[in-house]
Amino acid sequence: MLLPHRFAKRIVECLFNTVSGKTLAVFGFAFKKNTGDTRESPAIYVCSHLLEEGAQLNIYDPKVECKQIELDLTSAAVTDNPDRVRKLIDIYTDPYDAVKDAHAIVVLTEWDEFTGYDYKKMLSVMKKPAFVFDGRKILDHQALIKIGFHTETIGKRFSRNTLLRSSGADI
Incomplete structure (x- = not known):
């Protein structure tokens, strides 16, 4: 993965320079697939x-x-306001529930199951324009673009439909 802070900044940049008040579905929290280990997880x-x-x-x-x-995101090494963090996170046991009304999907662990999801179904319940940020380069980006996602991954850019800012300027 690109340096985590640079990837996070890229996400903010692509979402019109703000994520304040936006919902992001995060897929994967473990350091690597097939483990529950979060030590030093990006x-x-x-x-x-x-x-x-x-x-x-x-x-x-x-x-x-x-x-x-919750422990990892509210630790003193990560935040000085754990109560605020608790209000801003929801943890899901189903990825389809996690994407409901989300503005973007952010893939942070390379779980094999993430490649088999019905992204068309997910797109149908997300806010538009909907984004996918693939931090592990595991998804079929062209297929995601074809169904309507704006897709970003580390190291390459994809063509996307023109997005309009509220001012009407193309990006």
Whole structure:
């Protein structure tokens, strides 16, 4: 993964330079797939930055316990305001529930199951324009673009439909 803080900044930049008040579905919190180990997980740093910017995070990981996610994100090493963090995170046991009304999906662990999801179904319940930020380069980006996602990944940019800012300027 790109340096976590740079990836988090790229997410903010792509979401019109603010994530304040926006909901992001985070897929994966473990350091690596097939484990519940979060020690030194880049997800902690990415989520911490997004929380500092005011994002609401809907977090899903197949193995990491809810208590561990909360402990990692509210530790004194990560935040000086654990109560605020608790208000800004929701932890889900189903990825389809995590994406409801989200503005974006952020993939932070390379779980194999993430490649088999019905992203068309997910897109149908998300806010538009909907984004996917693939921090692990595991998804079929062209397929995601084809169904309507604006897709960003580390190291390459994809063409996307023109987005309009509220001012009417193309980006």
